[in-house]
Amino acid sequence: MATExxxxxxxxxxxxxxRWMENQLTPARVREDLISSDDxxxxxxxxxxxxxxxxxxxxxxxxxxxDFNPITELLGSISFSRAKQGFSPRETGLFIVxxxxxxxxxxxxxxxxxxxxxxxxxxxxxxxDNLLIITFETYIxxxxxxxxxxxxxxxxxxxxxxxxxxxxxxxxxxxxxxSARTQVIMEALLTEIVESSSDIAILDIxxxxxxxxxVAQHLLKTVSATRLLGATCIIxxxxxxIAQTIVHLGIDLSSIVTKSTMASALQHAFQxxxxxxxxxxxxxxxxxxxx
Amino acid sequence: MERIxxxxxxxxxxxxxxxxxxxxxxxxxxxxxxxxxSKTGARxxxxxxxxxxxxxxFMGRILSNIGAMxxxxxxxTVVVGMQPAVAITLVELGLPLNGIHTALNVEKGxxxxxxxxxxxxxxxxxxxx
Numbered sequence: 001m002a003t004e005x006x007x008x009x010x011x012x013x014x015x016x017x018x019r020w021m022e023n024q025l026t027p028a029r030v031r032e033d034l035i036s037s038d039d040x041x042x043x044x045x046x047x048x049x050x051x052x053x054x055x056x057x058x059x060x061x062x063x064x065x066x067d068f069n070p071i072t073e074l075l076g077s078i079s080f081s082r083a084k085q086g087f088s089p090r091e092t093g094l095f096i097v098x099x100x101x102x103x104x105x106x107x108x109x110x111x112x113x114x115x116x117x118x119x120x121x122x123x124x125x126x127x128x129d130n131l132l133i134i135t136f137e138t139y140i141x142x143x144x145x146x147x148x149x150x151x152x153x154x155x156x157x158x159x160x161x162x163x164x165x166x167x168x169x170x171x172x173x174x175x176x177x178x179s180a181r182t183q184v185i186m187e188a189l190l191t192e193i194v195e196s197s198s199d200i201a202i203l204d205i206x207x208x209x210x211x212x213x214x215v216a217q218h219l220l221k222t223v224s225a226t227r228l229l230g231a232t233c234i235i236x237x238x239x240x241x242i243a244q245t246i247v248h249l250g251i252d253l254s255s256i257v258t259k260s261t262m263a264s265a266l267q268h269a270f271q272x273x274x275x276x277x278x279x280x281x282x283x284x285x286x287x288x289x290x291x
Numbered sequence: 292m293e294r295i296x297x298x299x300x301x302x303x304x305x306x307x308x309x310x311x312x313x314x315x316x317x318x319x320x321x322x323x324x325x326x327x328x329s330k331t332g333a334r335x336x337x338x339x340x341x342x343x344x345x346x347x348x349f350m351g352r353i354l355s356n357i358g359a360m361x362x363x364x365x366x367x368t369v370v371v372g373m374q375p376a377v378a379i380t381l382v383e384l385g386l387p388l389n390g391i392h393t394a395l396n397v398e399k400g401x402x403x404x405x406x407x408x409x410x411x412x413x414x415x416x417x418x419x420x
Contacts, residue, residue: 183379190375197395224387228378230371230394 004111005120009052012106017048019105023098034085043078047099050074055127075131076138083142092139093132100128159185161192168269169198170262172237174207182218186225193231200269201226204262206237216251223256232257232272236265295320297327303335303404304328304366309342317353325360335404336361339397341372351386358391367392367407371400 009016021041050071075096082092103124111117154175162170171189175181189201203222208215219235226233236259238246246253259265270277293316298305304327306320324336336357343350358368369392381388392407394400 186379187375190378194375194395197399199395199399221382225375225378225382228370228381228388228393229373229375230392230396230399 004116005107005123006052006055008107008110009055009103012110013048013052016099016102016106017044019102020044020048020099023102024095031087031091034087035082043095044099046074047071047078071131072134075134079135079139080142083139084146089136089139092135096128096132096135100124100132103128155181155184159188161188163192163196163198164202164266165269165273165275167196167198167273168200168202168266169193169196170202170204170266172204172207172262176210177205177208177215177218179214179218182222186222189222190225190229193226193229198231200232200234200272202234202236202262202265202269204237204265205235205242206239206262208237208242211242211245211251213249213251216246216249216253220253220256234259234265234268236260236262294323297323299327299331299333302333302408303337303401304331304333305337305339307339307342311345312343312350312353314349317350321353321357321360324357325364328361328366329364334366334408336366336368337397337400337404338368338370339372339400340370340377341374341396343377344374346377346380348384348386351381351384351388355386355388355390358388362390367404369394369400369404371395371397 021037021044024040024044025037054067054070056065056067078095079092082095104121107117107120107124111120160172162172164170169189169192171185173185177185189203192198193201203219205211205219211219223233223235234257235253238258238260257265257268259268293310295306295308295310295316298307304324306324308320310316312320327333328336338354338357354370361368370388371394373393392403394403
């Protein structure tokens with residue numbers, strides 16, 4: 001009796017696979033947009049094969065045994081990729097639950113003795129529950145990795161230092177400013193100032209949703225640091241609401257040049273660099289725009 | 292004893308710091324600078340710290356002090372070539388060095404000193420607070 005589950009699995013492998021696929025391909029469960037049915041089939045075949053070829057009766061319910069390693073590995077990689085493909089936890093869980101349903105159904109058909117049936121189903125339950133736990137653990141790990149990668153991406157894309165003119169850098173800040181981001185922004189800006197030996201840096205905060213005393217503190221720090229390098233920092237993009245908050249909070253930004261728009265900041269920068277921008281008209285066509 | 296050379300160039304004094312400044316050396320430098328400035332009647336002091344990677348609060352204070360002392364004997368001080376990491380450290384330490392002028396490189400520093408001495412205020416000086 002002891003070898004029966006494995007034997008049963010081996011004998012019925014093809015049937016189990018077919019039923020499981022049928023189960024997975026019901027319209028309510030299938031996610032053609034995320035995974036093709038061929039890939040799904042490949043995953044299922046791999047998992048069943050791994051189960052059948054690696055499971056031993058004595059280690060059936062001991063997930064720590066070495067027999068389980070290939071299964072754990074395979075299941076891990078499947079649910080890991082599910083997490084990255086954007087499957088919901090429910091859909092990932094149903095992958096294993098579906099197999100469990102089918103296994104129980106097959107056993108019910110094959111085993112007639114009620115005591116043995118209960119015994120076997122219990123074993124199957126335990127085994128599949130263990131697999132389900134493994135699936136979820138790796139699924140969550142996968143999701144965490146996705147989140148971490150996104151966080152890094154946001155941190156990177158949010159600090160473009162733009163060279164708008166020879167000697168003028170612009171840095172549009174999008175999103176909230178916390179100390180970690182200020183540090184990154186400050187480093188990027190200062191490095192670029194030194195590399196391009198620019199005299200003026202324009203910090204545009206029109207993409208910063210709110211300015212509180214902490215944010216103002218960070219801005220002041222950035223401005224001081226640019227000044228230490230020998231460059232001038234202009235803050236632009238101060239919306240009326242932000243101007244109100246700054247005054248209400250009693251933040252003193254009087255030591256900093258602030259402008260409402262990037263355009264006026266740029267104009268101020270031109271003035272500092274003694275540049276002028278002309279509109280070309282027939283009368284002064286000989287005037288060439290300063291490059 | 293180790294000393295940092297002070298070069299005289301016309302109306303200006305040039306100092307290039309190329310070694311790690313320890314406290315004693317920094318103090319000596321400050322004293323030497325003020326002495327030389329008053330002896331030669333220099334109108335400007337340019338300190339190049341582009342080779343300095345590490346500063347502490349003491350160094351920050353010495354730099355401020357040099358600026359303040361030079362001012363008393365009618366000389367302007369410009370610190371040039373500060374590394375980004377050094378600037379961040381000074382700001383984090385709460386030492387924005389408000390008393391001294393800064394420039395990106397020696398060339399711009401000299402231009403700044405000249406404009407200061409020529410008395411052209413305002414637009415030529417991006418650091419004018």
